[in-house]
Amino acid sequence: MRALVYRGPGNLELTEVADPIPGPGEVIVEVAAAGLCGTDRHLVAGELGVPDGTIPGHETAGRIAALGDGVDGWTEGDPVVCYGQVVCGACAACLGGHQNRCARPVGFGMARPGGFADYVAVPARCLVALPDSVDPAIGAIATDAIATPFHALTTVGRLRAGETVVVIGAGGLGLHAVGLARMMGAARIVAADPSAEARDVALAVGADDVFDPSTHDQPGRALRKLVGGAQVAFEFVGRADTVEYGLECLASGGRLVVVGVGHDRPQLPPIIRFIGMELTVAGSFGSTLADIATVVELIDRGRLDVSQSVSRRVGLEDVPGLLAEPGGPARTVIDPAESPGGHSGGSREGSRGGTDG
Numbered sequence: 001m002r003a004l005v006y007r008g009p010g011n012l013e014l015t016e017v018a019d020p021i022p023g024p025g026e027v028i029v030e031v032a033a034a035g036l037c038g039t040d041r042h043l044v045a046g047e048l049g050v051p052d053g054t055i056p057g058h059e060t061a062g063r064i065a066a067l068g069d070g071v072d073g074w075t076e077g078d079p080v081v082c083y084g085q086v087v088c089g090a091c092a093a094c095l096g097g098h099q100n101r102c103a104r105p106v107g108f109g110m111a112r113p114g115g116f117a118d119y120v121a122v123p124a125r126c127l128v129a130l131p132d133s134v135d136p137a138i139g140a141i142a143t144d145a146i147a148t149p150f151h152a153l154t155t156v157g158r159l160r161a162g163e164t165v166v167v168i169g170a171g172g173l174g175l176h177a178v179g180l181a182r183m184m185g186a187a188r189i190v191a192a193d194p195s196a197e198a199r200d201v202a203l204a205v206g207a208d209d210v211f212d213p214s215t216h217d218q219p220g221r222a223l224r225k226l227v228g229g230a231q232v233a234f235e236f237v238g239r240a241d242t243v244e245y246g247l248e249c250l251a252s253g254g255r256l257v258v259v260g261v262g263h264d265r266p267q268l269p270p271i272i273r274f275i276g277m278e279l280t281v282a283g284s285f286g287s288t289l290a291d292i293a294t295v296v297e298l299i300d301r302g303r304l305d306v307s308q309s310v311s312r313r314v315g316l317e318d319v320p321g322l323l324a325e326p327g328g329p330a331r332t333v334i335d336p337a338e339s340p341g342g343h344s345g346g347s348r349e350g351s352r353g354g355t356d357g
């Protein structure tokens, strides 16, 4: 099969590799779509320290092409999406349904070969069924770019109808947070991002207002004034300054949910203010299999508008050139069948699972 293989910093090579063979409990997925995410850019830039020979790709959708021994409940040809990590299925977190906190996760598209290939081997416990009516490209990004903000807004943020929401960082995750907050009945949604392009997209996907933090000395104070104090803010950047202004924009009793990943150490407000206002700061990491299944259903039923989520569809051979470009707010999805000599024909044009309307 063909695969995109990491060959050291800045070097991703399209090459022939051996077809994967399913181990016990595993299936082979014929890849129909693989999301190209910021993580993949960092990986190919050499920032994640993965070994030569790594096949990236942790946002994958396709059809089951073969079943390993002991796989129950799945049939060849079933459309599926793959969870973004290979989880153990046996630790306390996995048994409790919190796969995002698995004690022994193996990085899909890092320590294990990922979806930037014609085929990929995946344990059956890491699959979620994808209805035929949902475009695999949407399914692929649902596993991360949509399910991660869904987990943050529902399980961790406990967003209620009528609340005022601030979304900090209007990239792939933040933009989906805007759409989800709208679906969940937020009264007012304000998206903050220094990029004019990101702010424009945020307005297009349903933000009521946008905010440019780069034009304020004290963005938290300015944002608080603009929204009149947010009940809940979601931070998708992972930096100290954005966490700090996310806290500062809250109303009394407000919650800040930090989703962005980073190594900074943000400061809390003075304790007297923090306790006097009964502020909450919570971390939210990834999503669970149940979150992904719910997101897929919301998309399939047309509840969630993801019509602007996929900006571009490319073949495997287009990816090395694309990695040199900055990633825009919407997403690029790889479809191996787009390549000359791809493994399957047929057009999926127009099959967006009823999500356009």
Ligand SMILES: [Zn+2]
Pocket: 037, 038, 039, 058, 059, 144, 145
């Ligand atoms: Zn991702």
Ligand SMILES: [Zn+2]
Pocket: 087, 088, 089, 090, 091, 092, 093, 094, 095, 101, 102, 103, 104, 105
């Ligand atoms: Zn586990």
